[in-house]
Amino acid sequence: SSTHQTKSHIMTKQNAQPVRLYLPGAILGYKRGLRNQYNHTSLIKIKGCDSKEDAQFYLGKRIAYITKSSKGGGKNGSKFRVNWGKVCRSHGSNGVVRCKFARDLDPQSIGGRVRIMLYPSRV
Numbered sequence: 001s002s003t004h005q006t007k008s009h010i011m012t013k014q015n016a017q018p019v020r021l022y023l024p025g026a027i028l029g030y031k032r033g034l035r036n037q038y039n040h041t042s043l044i045k046i047k048g049c050d051s052k053e054d055a056q057f058y059l060g061k062r063i064a065y066i067t068k069s070s071k072g073g074g075k076n077g078s079k080f081r082v083n084w085g086k087v088c089r090s091h092g093s094n095g096v097v098r099c100k101f102a103r104d105l106d107p108q109s110i111g112g113r114v115r116i117m118l119y120p121s122r123v
Helices: 002-015 054-055
Strands: 022-032 037-046 060-069 082-093 096-101 113-117
Touching: 002 113, 022 060, 037 082, 054 082, 060 096
Parallel strands: none
Antiparallel strands: 022 037, 022 113, 037 096, 060 082, 060 113, 082 096
């Protein structure tokens, strides 16, 4: 009877929805003033995050900017490259956040998509 239990457990696992560990976000541009632009800090709009209070939850979370690479130029022959970043602080009162990436995002990435990972957790 113990084998029957494990089989039913596997069945329920299969029918469950896959767990999504990230939220989508959009790259708005760089941190800037009227005349100066600071490429080392990018502005990201997180989907469903609409206030400064909401943005507090995402501080310290990891961000992945994923691009396609030429002929398996990624790690371990992967077709993708990932530029990792981190949410530093909020920006304004509408849920936009400032992020720093390992390598500054290129200008072509503006308007592109990023993944905001739900780790590391501060809860």
